Structures are given as structure tokens and as C-alpha cells.
Amino acid sequence: MKTKYWNIYQANEKQQQEAIMEASLLLQQGETVAFPTETVYGLGADATNEQAVRKIFQAKGRPQDNPLIVHVAAVSQIEKLVRNWPSYVDKLLEAYTPGPLTFVLPSNGTCTTSVTAGLDTIGVRIPSHPVARQLLSTCHLPIAAPSANISGRPSPTSAKHVWEDLYGKIAGVVDGGATGVGVESTVIDCTQDIPVILRPGGITAEQIEKIAGAVMVDPGLTTENGKPKSPGMKYRHYAPEVPLWIVSGSKGDIQATVHRLQTEGKRVGVMGKDSTILHLHANAAIKLGNTMEQVAANLYDALRTFKLGEVDIILCEAFSEHGMGQAVMNRLSKAATRMISLQ
Structure with a gap:
């Protein structure tokens, strides 16, 4: 299959409109198209077309019992897909x-x-990325769209990531530049009187509680038993090419771990906040930023940057699970081969 590429973020208005129309037509014809959202790039298909949706699973190699999130342009479209919802959903919307x-x-x-x-x-959900909103408004379809990557790999935050994983497997890629949030959306179960977080993400538990009055966390976040209610709950995700260890400890503890691994002949890559990386000496290093929002935005690109053949192991510092840190640590724990506590 030949994969069409549209560069939206460097195009003029006429070229952007033409690209959106072409991509929309492919979706209406039952094809798969990758596009940017404010979280990560999604691989979209008509959510009402069984054959189209199957192409998503085929391209990604995704397990069939892993549900997909449907993206729409407006609340009125959500109403056409569901039976009802509790009053706190209106407030959160x-x-x-x-x-x-x-x-x-x-x-x-x-x-x-x-x-x-x-x-x-x-x-x-209703994405906020302008390209996603244009595409959804133009195709007039509910679009099922998991992350546009090979299943289990780090999610794509740029069109380049999508191209690396899915070229020749999908009909098109709409390049809208780098995404913003960098980790997937927060997923909440709204079938009960109190919302339940199934997957932490771009909206924090604290933000949800502020509006809904209360929020709970599904115990399935920490187990892999049973059928997943949400993407990201059951299977190993976000894994880089080489083993990833999450190290909970001081900068000195992390450096000592680097040194021990190097004496064993291993090439070590490290990643963490800028203030941590400044004090570490390894074979390769990636700074993720100074705030947890920056860490989230840069996380998947960093995991993709460390390549097999360049490093043998990646060490990442553990982060506080407050606010956005909950989503970051959720993704890291899914990607990690080992968690080490040196405190």
C-alpha cells in the first residue's frame, strides 16, 4: 500500500483545505488515516464501518480485546453514540x-x-487540536483512533514517528507538526455516580475532582487481569527498543547504578528532568524538561531516540505521581522492564 503524506503545518490555507478534503474522502471510503491530536497522533477510521476499523488492528498489530476511543467534533455527535450520562458529565464536558x-x-x-x-x-472524546477538529468536521464521521504506532511501541508525537512505524500499512498521514500534551487522554468511566479514572492522562485527577466533586481510580490500573475497559489498561505499552529501568533514588544513587552497569560492559542511556541529567554522566543522555508537563510532552520522543546498537539499557528517574506525574509514571511503568528502589 502506498501511504499518502500531507504536510499541513507548513502549507498555505488552500493547501491545508485540499489536504483535509483528501484525507476526509479516504476516511469516508473506509481507509485509515493518521492525524495529530493535542495528545499523540491517532490512526483514524470510520467507527461505524467494521471493515475500516479492522484495518486499524491489522496495521498496528493490536489485540482485538483492546477497545478504541472514538473522536468527534461536537457534543451533539456524542449524543448520537451513547444512551445516557450522569449530570457530572455535562460539567466535565x-x-x-x-x-x-x-x-x-x-x-x-x-x-x-x-x-x-x-x-x-x-x-x-472531542480533541482540541485544530487539524483534528478540521478533519472531524469535514468528514462528518465518528472516527475511531488509537495511537498511530505499532502496538507496544512508544506512542507517536510527530508524523515522523508515524512514518517510521506505519508507512505502507495505512492510506495516509496528515502532518500537523509536534503534538502538545505528549501523553494520551485521561479516560474516565462515567457509567456510575462517581467518575472512575481508567487511564491517567492530560487531565489530572485533581482537575476532575474540582469539577465533578469526587473521583476514584480503577484498581485495574495496577493489574492486568480481566477484559480492559479502556486502552492502556492491560497490555505492555510504550516500550523502547532496549530495556528500560525506572530508578527511584537520589542523583547519586542513579549515577552509582550507571557506573555499575558500565563496569559490566553496558552502554547506558539516561533520561530525566534537566536538573537531574546535569549531574549524571552516561554514554547518552536526554533532558525531558523542567516541569512534569514538559516531561510528558518529551517522553515518547525520548523513548524512541534511544536505539538498539547505540545503548544497551536506559535508566530513567522515577517521578512524583502528583498531577501530571501520575500519567507519566503510568506510561513509564508500562514501558519498563524493571523498577528499582534505592531509597
């Missing part, structure tokens, strides 16, 4: 959408069973 928040609600059966993985619920 007003406060945080468009944006990186996915609502799991009772499905009315409009979308295919491959989207819901046979569950009676469906995850829906």
Missing part, C-alpha cells in the same frame, strides 16, 4: 472539552463491536 479527556459511556450500538471490544460501553 463544559470544563475540559475540547481537550484530552475521554468519557466511557453506555453505547447505543451505533459504532461497531470492534470499537467497543464487545463491551456495552464506548469511549468518546
Whole structure:
């Protein structure tokens, strides 16, 4: 398959409109198109077309029991896909959408069973990225869109990442530049009286609690048993090419671990906040930024940057799980081969 490429962020208005129309037409014809959202790049297909949705699973090599999130342009489209929702959803919709928040609600059966993985619920969200919003408004379809990468690999935060993983496997890639948030949307189960976080992401637990009054965390976040209610709950995700160790300890503890591994003949890469990396000496190093928002935005690109043949192991400092740190540590724990506590 030949994969079409549209460069949106460096195009003039006429070229952008033409690209969006072409990409929309492919989606309407049952093809798969990758596009940017404010979180990561998504691989989109018509959520009401079973054959189109199957192409997502084929391109990614994704397990069939892993549900997909449906992206729409407006609340009115959500209403057409679900049966009902509690009153706190209206408040959260007003406060945080468009944006990186996915609502799991009772499905009315409009979308295919491959989207819901046979569950009676469906995850829906309204992205805020202008390219995503243009595409969704133009194609007039609910678009199922998991991350546009080979399943298990770090999620793509640029069109280059998508091209590396899926060239020749999908119909097109809309290049809208680098994404913003850098980790996937927060997923909340809204089928009960209190919202339950199924996957931490771009909207924090504290932000949800501020609007909804209360929020709980699903115990499935820390186990891999049973059928996942949300993407990111069950399977190993986000894994780089080489083993990743998460180290909880001081800068001195991390440096001592680097030294020990190097004496064993291993080439060691390190990643962490700028203030940590400044004090570490390794074979390769990547600074993730000074704030947790910057760490989240740079995380997946860093995991993709360390290549097999250049380093033998990656060490990343452990972060506080407050605020955005909860989403970052969730992704790192899914990607890691080992967690080390030296405190």
C-alpha cells in the first residue's frame, strides 16, 4: 500500500483545505488515516464501518480485546453514540472539552463491536487540536483512533514517528507538526455516580475532582487481569527498543547504578528532568524538561531516540505521581522492564 503524506503545518490555507478534503474522502471510503491530536497522533477510521476499523488492528498489530476511543467534533455527535450520562458529565464536558479527556459511556450500538471490544460501553472524546477538529468536521464521521504506532511501541508525537512505524500499512498521514500534551487522554468511566479514572492522562485527577466533586481510580490500573475497559489498561505499552529501568533514588544513587552497569560492559542511556541529567554522566543522555508537563510532552520522543546498537539499557528517574506525574509514571511503568528502589 502506498501511504499518502500531507504536510499541513507548513502549507498555505488552500493547501491545508485540499489536504483535509483528501484525507476526509479516504476516511469516508473506509481507509485509515493518521492525524495529530493535542495528545499523540491517532490512526483514524470510520467507527461505524467494521471493515475500516479492522484495518486499524491489522496495521498496528493490536489485540482485538483492546477497545478504541472514538473522536468527534461536537457534543451533539456524542449524543448520537451513547444512551445516557450522569449530570457530572455535562460539567466535565463544559470544563475540559475540547481537550484530552475521554468519557466511557453506555453505547447505543451505533459504532461497531470492534470499537467497543464487545463491551456495552464506548469511549468518546472531542480533541482540541485544530487539524483534528478540521478533519472531524469535514468528514462528518465518528472516527475511531488509537495511537498511530505499532502496538507496544512508544506512542507517536510527530508524523515522523508515524512514518517510521506505519508507512505502507495505512492510506495516509496528515502532518500537523509536534503534538502538545505528549501523553494520551485521561479516560474516565462515567457509567456510575462517581467518575472512575481508567487511564491517567492530560487531565489530572485533581482537575476532575474540582469539577465533578469526587473521583476514584480503577484498581485495574495496577493489574492486568480481566477484559480492559479502556486502552492502556492491560497490555505492555510504550516500550523502547532496549530495556528500560525506572530508578527511584537520589542523583547519586542513579549515577552509582550507571557506573555499575558500565563496569559490566553496558552502554547506558539516561533520561530525566534537566536538573537531574546535569549531574549524571552516561554514554547518552536526554533532558525531558523542567516541569512534569514538559516531561510528558518529551517522553515518547525520548523513548524512541534511544536505539538498539547505540545503548544497551536506559535508566530513567522515577517521578512524583502528583498531577501530571501520575500519567507519566503510568506510561513509564508500562514501558519498563524493571523498577528499582534505592531509597
